[in-house]
Each structure stands twice: as structure tokens, then as C-alpha cells.
Amino acid sequence: MATVVVQQHQVPLRQSPTPPPLGAALTLNIPRTSTPVPNKHIPYCPAGSAPPSSQTITPPNSPQAKSSTAQPRSVLHPATSHTKLLNTPPVFGISAKTLSLALEQISTTPLPDPHQVFPWLHGLHAENQIQLAFFVAKKKWLRRTPKCLRAITIVKAGGDLSVSRLKGSVAPDEILSLCDNNDKGFLECDPREGFSVRNFHIQAAKIARVSDIIVYGDQTTDQRIIKSVAERASIVQRRWRKELESSGQCLEHFNTFVLTTPFEEVEREHPELIAVDSAGKPTAQSMDFLQWERDEMCEMSKASEFTQGVYQGPTPDWNSVAENHSGNIFDVFIETGDQAQVPDDECLSSRLQQLESSDSVHVDFPSSGSILPPSWSTAEVDGLLCMCRWIYDLTHPDNITSISTSTRQQSPKDQDGDIQMTSFAPPEPRKVLIHCADGYTESTLLSLAYYMYAEGVPVHAAWLQMHCERKRNFFAYPCDVALLTSIQERILSESPARRGRLIAQKGSDDPPTWLSKMDGSLPSRILPYMYLGNLTHANNPELLRSMGISRILSIGEPVSWDQKEKDRWGAENLVLVDKVQDNGIDPLTDEFERCLEFIGQGKKDNTATLVHCRVGVSRSATICIAEVMASMGLSFPRAYCFVRARRLNVIIQPHLRFVYELLKWDEHLQLQRAGNEKGEGKDRSRGIKREMEWQSVCREIACMNRPYARS
CATH class of the missing domain: 3.90.190.10 (Protein tyrosine phosphatase superfamily)
Structure with missing residues (x-):
């Protein structure tokens, strides 16, 4: 949650790296098809110049407000053109066809200009003096609910959105206070304290106040629950309108509707309305931001060869690999992770022996950022170099060193103790995948170290060549840069590419000045x-x-x-x-x-x-x-x-x-x-x-950010 720091001189607004904690009713705790992308963090993001003093708080200049446009027309308005299901409070019935037409109309109607809906959408609580002073100062008319908004909020009675979910639907407790002792009825979503311009989690509740509300249930939902939620929504809408009228505001009537078409029929006749089907499977009509981000990440970091026989990429989907044997093109899978230890010679020799009798082997290696200067041990550095040699021998069979030694040690002997004759045909080069969950973070240390070893280049050259020439996007921790810079001389002295000056040096090994100015990224x-x-x-x-x-x-x-x-x-x-x-x-x-x-x-x-x-x-x-x-x-x-x-x-x-x-x-x-x-x-x-509509976009962003937010 952000706060304003008021000092004599202008300083940036201090804002926490995360959005404000979500309340119990705004948990957005909806089951997802995938876990968040790992290793992400929300950084500190300055919000601009702070007010000059605590007595005079003047917000930055904003465009002059224009007169609000009339509310957009709606298929649902007037409600009297639809079947009335209840008189008191009034609840109307609509079919799936009408709902489809109404949503189509909403999606093809331009949104109001930003100045007509902001700062109201930021969340202006009457008791939040910091937020009010910054955004509206003495212009109380800016606090008014915009007249130019008319949206549709779909509520699933019962609240289980993991199955039978219509596009954009929310649970009742995301917009309504279900306790009768709440006079307003709509969920109190505006923050009471602190300053934030990223209140994504409140937008569904705010837009519900200027929405026609449509309640539906699936085949398992008790009709009494649907009726109860619809009655509550209708009562709350009228309380809200009465409150606005008492403060001199006047909005058009918003109404509550019940979808009378059974969900199975909606699923059959109007698939464009379905986000999650009755079996709990997302449809092509839905867009789960978490899953889409993961798909984009995998596309961005998909496995590619960055030096002979060695690839870097995300951890494979083993189920897909098992279903399609031809997709398993790698002989060695090296997974980098926080729990792994540096493998010793015995472990590598064992994996090598397994490789002779199986299609592939798996090896674990510590993740980036796990070998910390200045406390790293000689054994850790020895293990890193040993791993580089092992990978190089696998991918360069014409330059066998450690593999030949290991293989001889494991070669079977006859009854007289003599080593059995083996074929002298050179082994085939192997393909190695260095992988981790996101395809770059945990695997960067080993990939950079191996590139330096295999290509015989210093750390700064390896960094640029992998990014610019090999087109790998990656993140390196500052401690990784410090480690590789410290052991660079040893890596290059053992590099096969520099053995006997087989290649010309591509410049000085001395680090350029830009390297010292970097934080790792x-x-x-x-x-x-x-x-x-x-x-x-x-x-x-x-x-x-x-x-x-x-x-x-x-x-x-x-x-x-x-x-x-x-x-x-x-x-x-x-x-x-x-x-x-x-x-x-x-x-x-x-x-x-x-x-x-x-x-x-x-x-x-x-x-x-x-x-x-x-x-x-x-x-x-x-x-x-x-x-x-x-x-x-x-x-x-x-x-x-x-x-x-x-x-x-x-x-x-x-x-x-x-x-x-x-x-x-x-x-x-x-x-x-x-x-x-x-x-x-x-x-x-x-x-x-x-x-997607505004409230759905914001809801998805809030769901994406929640795993990284601090409670």
C-alpha cells in the first residue's frame, strides 16, 4: 500500500513494491490452470512528485474536465421490455440470446474518455484524506460517480467459478456485502487509507455500481440461491441509487436480471458466452492472464542451441514428451534448481554409464545466485568447472578427456582381470538441455559459465554474445557476475577453445567499464x-x-x-x-x-x-x-x-x-x-x-499480481 511522504522539498512518493493487501471479500481466490511464473518481483515504482507541504497538497496538473456524455444505450434498458420475475424487489428475466446481444453491444461501444472516469476509478474513500487531497483537492465534483458508464456485471450464484463460468462473471461476494447490517449493500472497496494508483482489485466492485446485474446458476445450483442473490442485488441497487440522490447525484436506473436459459443450453447454443464449461475446462472464449503469460514466456525462452550441442530452455512438459517420443531430442537434461547440489565425479560417471544403456539421463545442478561471493568454496568452483568439462566431452566426442577416463574406469574385465576389447569407433555427439522453470533464471549461471569455457571468451563477451548473437533472453544475479568475473582466468585457462591458441582472442579479457555499472540485468x-x-x-x-x-x-x-x-x-x-x-x-x-x-x-x-x-x-x-x-x-x-x-x-x-x-x-x-x-x-x-471489458482486465491483472503481493 502506498503512502505519501510530505517534506519541505519535493521527493518521490514512496510506494511499496506490491499492491495493497486484498480483503477477505476481495481475495480473487479463483483456481488457476497454472502456477505463476517464478522469480518475478514487483519493483518499487515511484508515483511522481510529492506535495510540497502537509498544509497545501496540490495534485499535478490534469486536463480540464469536459461535460460527461450521456450513458450508452443498452439492450437491457428499459427493463420493462423484459419479463418481470419479481415485483418487490424488481427482478427481470432474460434469455441467453438477449444476454449475448447485450454483451455484444457493450463490447462494441467505445469506452468513455479517461478524464470522464478518473480519478473515480482510482478509489476515493471519504475518509482517505491522502487519496482525496492528491486527486481531487477541493474539487468535490470529481468524486461523483460518472454518468457516462453503463456496464454489465454477471454474477454466478453459488460462487464456484471453476466450472460453468460465463465470460466475465464474478462471485457474489466480490461485489456485494451479503450481510443485512450493511446499509449500502455494495462492497466497500475504496481504500480507507494509503495512496495507490494500482487498485486493480477493486474495479469489479466499482463497476458493479454502474452495471445492470445478471445472476445465473449452473445445473447444480439451487434455484432458491439464485433467487436470493438476485433479490439482494436488486435491493442493493436501489439503496445505492437512493444514496446518490441524497447527495445530489442522479443516475439512470440499473436493474437486476436472472438468466432463465439453463446453463447446458447456453453451453450448446451460445458457446461464445462460455469461459469455463460444465466439465471445468477453459474454452477458447476465455483468456487466463496467468496461463497466457506462461505461454508467452515459454515461447520467448524456448529451447535453442547457444553453443555446439548445448541448449537452454524451459523445463519440458514431460507428459507431452512421453506421448510423443520423437519430441525427446536431448540425451542429457540438466535441471538447475535451488535444492540441487554440485554433482561430484562419481555422480557424473554414473550418469555417463546410464547414458550408454538408456535414451536420456537427468542431472541436477545448483541454480543461479546459489554460489555466493565471497564465501564460495573451492569445491563449488571445482564442481562448476568439472560440470563444464563433462558437458563439453559429451558434445565434442572428438576431443575426449574426462569421458574417456570415466569410461575406462567403468569398463568390464574378463576372468583374468584384463579389460575387454571395445570398439574404437568415436561416440556420437550428445545433445544437452540446460533447463529450469522459466527457461532462463536458474540456468543462467551454468549456461554463462559453460559458454565461457566452450567458446573461450571472457564473461562480458559471453554475456553479449549469448544475448545478441545467440538471441537468448536471460537474467543474471549480480553475485553470478561477481563469481564469473573472479574465476574467469581459471575458466579461460582450462578452455579447450584456447588450448594451443586454437582460436584468436576476440578482444581483451579485461572487463569493460559498462560491466561495473550493471546490477545483473x-x-x-x-x-x-x-x-x-x-x-x-x-x-x-x-x-x-x-x-x-x-x-x-x-x-x-x-x-x-x-x-x-x-x-x-x-x-x-x-x-x-x-x-x-x-x-x-x-x-x-x-x-x-x-x-x-x-x-x-x-x-x-x-x-x-x-x-x-x-x-x-x-x-x-x-x-x-x-x-x-x-x-x-x-x-x-x-x-x-x-x-x-x-x-x-x-x-x-x-x-x-x-x-x-x-x-x-x-x-x-x-x-x-x-x-x-x-x-x-x-x-x-x-x-x-x-x-475483454475493463473490470475483467483489471481482475485478471489483480489475480496475476496476488502471488507476489505481501499480505
Whole structure:
């Protein structure tokens, strides 16, 4: 939960690395098809400039508010055109066909402009003086519920969303207080204290207040439960409207409906409405962000050969391998993990002997970050070098050293004690996969060390060559860099590639200055021509040049370069988008086309652009998502997961307003594509259709972040 630090001088807002803890009613504790991607963390993300004093709290400038547009029309309004199931409180019935039409209408209606719904969507609790002072100051009218919103909230009575789930549906306790002693009825979701611009977990509850509510159940749901939830929703809607009217606000009526079509019929006749079928299997209509991120991660880090016979990638799906024997192309699987120990000679000899009689063998090795300086032992370093030699001998049978020794030790003897005659035919080269869960984090130490050993290059060259030439995205802990730098001389002295000067050195072994300025991570390659990074990356121009990056797009945070360095890069290759803080107020939409044009020019020039802000998770991530959407034709949800997977160990965190702006950008791109296809004289509005609604997008992001949030 974020807090504002009020001091005499302007300082960044202090915000915790994680979203606020979710309350009992906002647990979002929905079963998922996969576990979160490991090794991710939510970094500290400054929210902008703090107020100058505790007496005068002035928020950053925001665009002047325009008059709110009228509420969008709805298939469900007026409710009197539908069958009335209950008089008091009023509850109406609709069919699956009507629901499908209503959802289609919602998804093809443009969202209101951001200034019409913010800061209300941030969560403005009457007792949260910090949040109120920052966002609305004395402008109380900004606290009002927007009149331009009319949504649909689908509630599954019973609350089991793991089966028979309609698209976008929520459990009753995610939006309603089910206790009669609650006067308001809607769940109190706005935070009472603290400051946050990333309240994703409250959006379903907030949007429910400006929604027609549709209640349904599956074939196992008692009809009395459906009736009870519908009655409660209708009562709460009327309490909410009465409260608004007492404060001088006036909204159109929102109503409660019950889906009268049995779920099995909906499943059969309207599959476009089904997210999870009655057997608990997700359908093509659903998008689980956690699963999509994992799929994108596996695609990004899929196994590839980074030196002769040695591959790096994610841990294979052993079930798939078992079903398809031809897919098992590797002879040796080396899994890196926290619980593993450095294998000794006896273990490696045993695995080698097993390999002679089986299709493949498995070996465990410690993960990256597990051998810590300066306390590492000689045995650990010896084990690392022994592992490198073992892998090299497996993949280079024409250069047998340790394997031949091990094999002789295990060769059978006859009755006289003589070693039996064996074939002198050279063994076939083996293929080795170094793997871990995400395909890069735990396996980076061994992969880098082996690349140095096999190719005979120092650590900085191994780093760049693996990333730039071998196209491997990876993350290395600072302690791994310190370890490899310390033992570099020994690795290179034992390298077969340098034995007898078989290859020419590719430069000095002395580390370049850029290596000392790194914390272990390279900028994240999102696309071949676009990298996402932080201010530390941007202030390491030597590293950027070494990576083939020659253009810098700074979002709100200028680089600290001397004039000589700026002249070396050229003014045309440096762009600063100024006065954009990560504060939930400053917009980025107006800068999208300018930024994407700059990135696109780098692509045309066959060079790469670094997009950065301070941390590389919000402002710059928003620009990168916008580029992925534009260049790849992806919807916001898919582009978000695409970029999030490729940011490696850092979780991107565009705040609520940026996410909303990206959904509007999605609409803009769809209209643009529709115009290009149909011509300017056609009805371009038909090109708009959101894949997911605002509250569903936010709910998925909250579910993704929850495993990393601190309770």
C-alpha cells in the first residue's frame, strides 16, 4: 500500500513494491490452470512528485474536465421490455440470446474518455484524506460517480467459478456485502487509507455500481440461491441509487436480471458466452492472464542451441514428451534448481554409464545466485568447472578427456582381470538441455559459465554474445557476475577453445567499464528493434552501444549524460517525453504516435531503441505495449502478457489510467484498421470490439499480481 511522504522539498512518493493487501471479500481466490511464473518481483515504482507541504497538497496538473456524455444505450434498458420475475424487489428475466446481444453491444461501444472516469476509478474513500487531497483537492465534483458508464456485471450464484463460468462473471461476494447490517449493500472497496494508483482489485466492485446485474446458476445450483442473490442485488441497487440522490447525484436506473436459459443450453447454443464449461475446462472464449503469460514466456525462452550441442530452455512438459517420443531430442537434461547440489565425479560417471544403456539421463545442478561471493568454496568452483568439462566431452566426442577416463574406469574385465576389447569407433555427439522453470533464471549461471569455457571468451563477451548473437533472453544475479568475473582466468585457462591458441582472442579479457555499472540485468528485448529498461540502463551508453542500441526514448526521466556523449549519439537519436509522472493523473495517450514514430524510425534504420522511465515498469512499459499492439495487431490483453513475459524478472505495472488509455488505444487501432480496409467513407464504428471489458482486465491483472503481493 502506498503512502505519501510530505517534506519541505519535493521527493518521490514512496510506494511499496506490491499492491495493497486484498480483503477477505476481495481475495480473487479463483483456481488457476497454472502456477505463476517464478522469480518475478514487483519493483518499487515511484508515483511522481510529492506535495510540497502537509498544509497545501496540490495534485499535478490534469486536463480540464469536459461535460460527461450521456450513458450508452443498452439492450437491457428499459427493463420493462423484459419479463418481470419479481415485483418487490424488481427482478427481470432474460434469455441467453438477449444476454449475448447485450454483451455484444457493450463490447462494441467505445469506452468513455479517461478524464470522464478518473480519478473515480482510482478509489476515493471519504475518509482517505491522502487519496482525496492528491486527486481531487477541493474539487468535490470529481468524486461523483460518472454518468457516462453503463456496464454489465454477471454474477454466478453459488460462487464456484471453476466450472460453468460465463465470460466475465464474478462471485457474489466480490461485489456485494451479503450481510443485512450493511446499509449500502455494495462492497466497500475504496481504500480507507494509503495512496495507490494500482487498485486493480477493486474495479469489479466499482463497476458493479454502474452495471445492470445478471445472476445465473449452473445445473447444480439451487434455484432458491439464485433467487436470493438476485433479490439482494436488486435491493442493493436501489439503496445505492437512493444514496446518490441524497447527495445530489442522479443516475439512470440499473436493474437486476436472472438468466432463465439453463446453463447446458447456453453451453450448446451460445458457446461464445462460455469461459469455463460444465466439465471445468477453459474454452477458447476465455483468456487466463496467468496461463497466457506462461505461454508467452515459454515461447520467448524456448529451447535453442547457444553453443555446439548445448541448449537452454524451459523445463519440458514431460507428459507431452512421453506421448510423443520423437519430441525427446536431448540425451542429457540438466535441471538447475535451488535444492540441487554440485554433482561430484562419481555422480557424473554414473550418469555417463546410464547414458550408454538408456535414451536420456537427468542431472541436477545448483541454480543461479546459489554460489555466493565471497564465501564460495573451492569445491563449488571445482564442481562448476568439472560440470563444464563433462558437458563439453559429451558434445565434442572428438576431443575426449574426462569421458574417456570415466569410461575406462567403468569398463568390464574378463576372468583374468584384463579389460575387454571395445570398439574404437568415436561416440556420437550428445545433445544437452540446460533447463529450469522459466527457461532462463536458474540456468543462467551454468549456461554463462559453460559458454565461457566452450567458446573461450571472457564473461562480458559471453554475456553479449549469448544475448545478441545467440538471441537468448536471460537474467543474471549480480553475485553470478561477481563469481564469473573472479574465476574467469581459471575458466579461460582450462578452455579447450584456447588450448594451443586454437582460436584468436576476440578482444581483451579485461572487463569493460559498462560491466561495473550493471546490477545483473540487461535491458529487456521486447521486439528485435525495441528494448525496455530502467534509468540505470539508459545511463550506461557504452553497454547500449555494445548491444546494438543507438536510440533512446526517455519517458519522464532524462538521461544524465555529458554533452560529449549526447553529441556522439546525435540529437535525432534522443527523445524525451517530459512532464509525465507515474501519478495516475498525467496522460500518455497524446504521446503514443510520437513515441511509436520514433521507435519505427529506428526499425527502418535497422537499429534498436531503448524505451525507459525510472524503473521500467509503468510509463515505458505502456509505450512498449502500445507499440506491440500497433505493430503486431494484438489486443491490449495479449500485448500486456507479451510484454510482461519479456520483461523477465520484473513485473510490469502500468497504473490504472495507463491501462485504461491502452484500452482506448486498442479502440483507436481497430478503427484505424477498419478505415484502411473499408475506406474513409464507410462506417468505421463497426471495427470496434473489445476482447475483454475493463473490470475483467483489471481482475485478471489483480489475480496475476496476488502471488507476489505481501499480505
